[in-house]
Amino acid sequence: MRAFLLTVAIVLIAFVVKVDLTEGTLSLAAFYPKDGQNALCEDQREPAYITVQTIQGDTIHSLFALHPAKMPMTFPERLELFYQLNPHLQLQALVPGENIKLPLSFEIENACGK
Template identity: 80%
Template sequence: MRALVLTAIIIIFAFVIKVDLTEGSLQLAAFSQKKTENALCEKEREPNYITVQTIQGDSIHSLFALHPAKVPMTFPERLQLFYELNPHLQLQAPVPGEKIKLPLSFEIENKCGK
């Protein structure tokens, strides 16, 4: 009988540890991060964009080539902005006739100026 009770206690203890490690015992606790000046500036950045209507055969590369950025930007930076402006295109290609937003540059708020 002791072995059965001890086994049940061990199983319950293991289950509690598993739940605590996977879901956490403080899942509802709010942990605030210190906001630095750079982090605030990153959130205030808004891309300057134009809206274009796609045609048959358009790709992201061809649209970027037709409408170059106003400021020097790497392709990954511009692509990230493109997907922020057009989140529905992350898993599909542009459809002919669809209006999409092409990022041209960043507009930075005056609060970020140093």
């Protein structure tokens, strides 16, 4: 009986490990690099932005209104880019005199040049 339970336990553990490695917490994408140099370029992409200094009474809405985007995008899309550029403002109000980055368009490539 012990041998049977031990065999069932080993098979169950092997199944869980197989599922975890193929579909679970370890992503297979990291194991297969994309086109070498192009993969590095994708990591260096960032949205086009301008840097502005805030003044008393500024809000994200007012800054977006003063500096419209170069291409059509929804407010949630632009807000997501804003927080990617300014992660320190995630749970914080704008402080007068602070320099922040305002996104103007979606991602553009840096010096990699495809």
